[in-house]
Amino acid sequence: MGEEVKLHGMWASPFSRRVELALKLKAIPYQYIEEDLSNKTPSLLRYNPVHKKVPVLVHNDKPVAESMVIIEYMDETWENNPFLPRDPYERAMARFYAKFIDDKLLPTLAKLGQTAGKEKEETIEEIHEQLKVLEDELKGKQFFGGQRIGYLDIVAMILVWLHLTGSITGQKVLSTEKFPLIHEWIERVMKMEVVNECLIPEEKRQDWIQLSQRAPKSASN
Amino acid sequence: MAGELVLLDFWPSPFGMRSRIALAEKGIPYEYREEDLRNKSDLLLQMNPVHKKIPVLIHNGKPVCESVIQVQYIDEVWHDKAPLIPSDPYQRAVARFWVDFIDKKIYELGSKIWKTKGEEQANAKKEFIECLKLLEGELGDKTYFGGESLGYVDVALVPFYSWFYAYEKCGDFSIEAECPKMIAWVKRCMQKESVAKSLPDQEKVYEFILQLKKVFGSE
Numbered sequence: 005m006g007e008e009v010k011l012h013g014m015w016a017s018p019f020s021r022r023v024e025l026a027l028k029l030k031a032i033p034y035q036y037i038e039e040d041l042s043n044k045t046p047s048l049l050r051y052n053p054v055h056k057k058v059p060v061l062v063h064n065d066k067p068v069a070e071s072m073v074i075i076e077y078m079d080e081t082w083e084n085n086p087f088l089p090r091d092p093y094e095r096a097m098a099r100f101y102a103k104f105i106d107d108k109l110l111p112t113l114a115k116l117g118q119t120a121g122k123e124k125e126e127t128i129e130e131i132h133e134q135l136k137v138l139e140d141e142l143k144g145k146q147f148f149g150g151q152r153i154g155y156l157d158i159v160a161m162i163l164v165w166l167h168l169t170g171s172i173t174g175q176k177v178l179s180t181e182k183f184p185l186i187h188e189w190i191e192r193v194m195k196m197e198v199v200n201e202c203l204i205p206e207e208k209r210q211d212w213i214q215l216s217q218r219a220p221k222s223a224s225n
Numbered sequence: 226m227a228g229e230l231v232l233l234d235f236w237p238s239p240f241g242m243r244s245r246i247a248l249a250e251k252g253i254p255y256e257y258r259e260e261d262l263r264n265k266s267d268l269l270l271q272m273n274p275v276h277k278k279i280p281v282l283i284h285n286g287k288p289v290c291e292s293v294i295q296v297q298y299i300d301e302v303w304h305d306k307a308p309l310i311p312s313d314p315y316q317r318a319v320a321r322f323w324v325d326f327i328d329k330k331i332y333e334l335g336s337k338i339w340k341t342k343g344e345e346q347a348n349a350k351k352e353f354i355e356c357l358k359l360l361e362g363e364l365g366d367k368t369y370f371g372g373e374s375l376g377y378v379d380v381a382l383v384p385f386y387s388w389f390y391a392y393e394k395c396g397d398f399s400i401e402a403e404c405p406k407m408i409a410w411v412k413r414c415m416q417k418e419s420v421a422k423s424l425p426d427q428e429k430v431y432e433f434i435l436q437l438k439k440v441f442g443s444e
Contacts, residue, residue, distance in 0.1 A: 054326060054359060068315075068318045068322070069322060070321070070322055070325050072321075073321040073322050073325060076318070077314055077317070077318040080314040080317065092298055092301040092302050093284070093287060093298070095297075095298070095301065096289045096297070096298045099291075099297070100290055100294055103291055
């Protein structure tokens with residue numbers, strides 16, 4: 005078919021991992037280029053001159069940047085295993101909660117590693133309120149996408165990361181008592197091979213925690 | 226398909242203006258409701274409990290929040306009238322990229338221009354102009370970002386024009402001098418009724434900003 009798909013990514017970036025998951029869910033063969041963010045390849049700078057960030061998907065030499073733009077592009081180009089529902093209202097809802105995760109939850113989580121004492125407690129409170137929004141969204145559903153994994157599940161993978169890193173740092177922000185549905189969802193998605201392939205390998209998780217505490221949103225989107 | 230359509234909005238909000246333009250472009254009748262943000266209506270709090278913000282588009286009683294999501298929703302439901310988002314997946318991705326860029330940069334930098342002073346303001350002005358220049362590059366020789374007709378990027382960006390006068394007065398600079406192509410594009414957009422009637426008068430916005438500055442104590 006002459007399709008060439010490349011992904012410029014970085015192992016520690018949740019945005020990059022998100023696109024990898026999307027590629028695997030649609031079984032799209034691709035070439036992965038690991039970027040060293042302190043020494044970006046000329047290709048990356050050429051493909052994403054505006055932000056100079058990962059991930060960038062390159063399809064037949066045409067670049068697409070920004071993880072959510074990439075995921076929608078993929079959904080429209082490869083129609084198997086659709087991510088977004090067909091109904092416009094349900095699509096709007098999926099986009100709304102995905103934006104909520106990116107605009108609200110992720111920045112608050114990033115803040116957590118940099119606060120202490122009372123400020124830390126307040127940040128945890130804020131995270132709990134935000135997690136409650138997602139917990140409510142899972143009511144009566146197997147996945148955020150309904151019966152099947154979808155757009156919002158891909159974005160919500162950050163919850164899996166939160167759960168895994170929580171066991172390492174001892175910071176149990178995502179408690180089972182408060183968020184039973186999220187925990188059930190985590191168990192369900194972690195049974196999927198493609199999800200496991202896109203998680204940070206165990207031996208690198210400590211590094212990831214340190215990295216994310218130092219530089220919340222420096223080089224990836 | 227039409228049903229009942231209500232837009233909860235606040236007159237100077239560039240985000241609200243996006244939905245106003247999209248609905249006007251497609252000739253869709255709706256009820257506009259002005260919110261007092263210091264005294265939000267029960268309806269607003271009920272329809273947008275997560276963010277408690279405007280604009281909220283309520284279609285047959287169901288809320289759609291976030292302006293970019295609203296514009297996409299409007300385009301998908303009323304897809305046969307004045308399409309805003311391109312049909313080609315790659316062109317769509319390009320349009321979405323630039324709308325994301327506008328959302329990340331323009332509002333925040335513009336806010337810094339009217340809220341801050343000294344070095345912080347100078348940096349914000351510089352970056353603001355750089356962003357507009359990048360957008361000028363994307364526009365190129367096209368009539369609109371959407372080509373021959375108004376598109377998603379045009380709708381997302383043009384509302385900020387109503388704040389340009391306020392930015393210029395507060396920042397003591399001329400946007401037209403730095404970005405003439407941008408202003409030429411704005412003027413073309415303003416010739417469209419859907420845009421002209423959706424944007425408030427720039428002087429009114431400036432007066433509003435002056436009021437805000439008093440409240441925030443930055444004068």
